[in-house]
Amino acid sequence: MGRWSRLVADEFVAWLGCRDGLRWVDAGCGTGALSAAVAARCRPRRVVGVDRxxxxxxAARASAPASACFVVGDGMSLPVRGAGCDVSVSGLVLNFLPVPSAAVAEAVRIVRPxxxxxxxxxxxxxxxEFLHRFWAAATAVDPAAAELDERRRFPVCSxxxxxxxxxxxxxxxxxxxPIEVATVFAGFADLWExxxxxxxxxxxxxxxxxxxxRARLRDTLRAAVPTRxxxxxxxxxxxxxxxxxxxGAAT
Structure with missing residues (x-):
């Protein structure tokens, strides 16, 4: 997913349209793709990436831009004082948290009015699309796989x-x-591996x-995807x- 998430991160930061010189927090920063997009587009005063x-x-520290720092921490309890930043962002994280509303409340706490x-x-x-085709193929081979499809597991993603x-x-x-990106695979191996x-x-x-x-799933998926x-x-x-x-005032 990493190659596609980097493309989405850049489009997301462009959509925000924030001015330069702001203080950012990237909650659930992962390896730093979103923080890097912020640093490249917005000339931030500081980006603090937080991940458990x-x-x-x-990995994020190894390629961190000069304006970014990364710390180990919990997105549900960010190591930032109330109203301590201008922008709080998170990328591809919210649906994995046990209580998404608590994470949003924590983001509100740390951002200034x-x-x-x-x-x-x-x-x-x-x-x-590529996940839909994967789970359709998996379900064709093993009907029990339908219960694992992210469409059922992550209802917050709407x-x-x-x-x-x-x-x-x-x-x-x-x-x-919506932010849409093309996902072009060089061949079936590029999709499957x-x-x-x-x-x-x-x-x-x-x-x-x-x-x-696994071989049956591979062959079923290969037959289902549109190949140029x-x-x-x-x-x-x-x-x-x-x-x-x-x-309002931060609490």
Whole structure:
């Protein structure tokens, strides 16, 4: 997912349209793709990336721009004082948190009134074409796989749910927008091999399969995807982005 998430991060930061010189927090920063996009586009005064994974933080630090720093911490309890930043963002994280509303409330706490709280998530319900095709193939081979499809597991990843989360958190001027990127694979191997990595719901499912079942899934998926004459596979991926402005005093 990393190659596509970097493209979405850049489009998301452009959509925010923030001025230079602001203080940013990137909650659930992972390996730093969103922080890097902020640093490249917005000339921030400072970007603080926070993630629970020490390995991710280490990777982010290894390629950190001068304006960014990364710390190990919890997105549900950010190491930032109240109203301590201008913009709080998170990328592709909200649906993995146990209580998304608590994470949004924490973001509101750390952003000054008039600042910005924003996030984006993949549109698992309708917009992730290569995942839809994967789970359709998996379900054709193993009907029980339907229960693992992210469309069922991540209901927060919809424009209505995101708008409700931001509005219920007391944010004003709430806006939701789609961000769509092309996901072009050089060939079937380019599409299939990332599913063998073992990290994430779909790769985890593949890792648990017996070799014969894995081969059946591979062949079923190969037959289902649209392949161009040159062997490439052109699909699309969509994320939903949301933003809003704190209007009251921080608590």
């Amino acid at each position: 994974s020490a390995a991710f933080v280490g 008039g600042g910005l709280v924003a996030a984006y998530v993949w549109d698992y319900a309708e917009g992730m 424009p209505e749910r995101l708008r409700s989360l931001w509005t219920n958190a007391g944010l004003a001027d709430v806006a939701v927008a 990332p599913f063998l990595a073992g990290q994430g719901p779909a790769p985890g499912y593949v890792a648990d399969l017996a070799p014969a079942a 004459p040159d062997g490439s596979i052109a699909l699309t991926a969509r994320a939903w982005a949301v933003r809003g402005t704190p209007v």
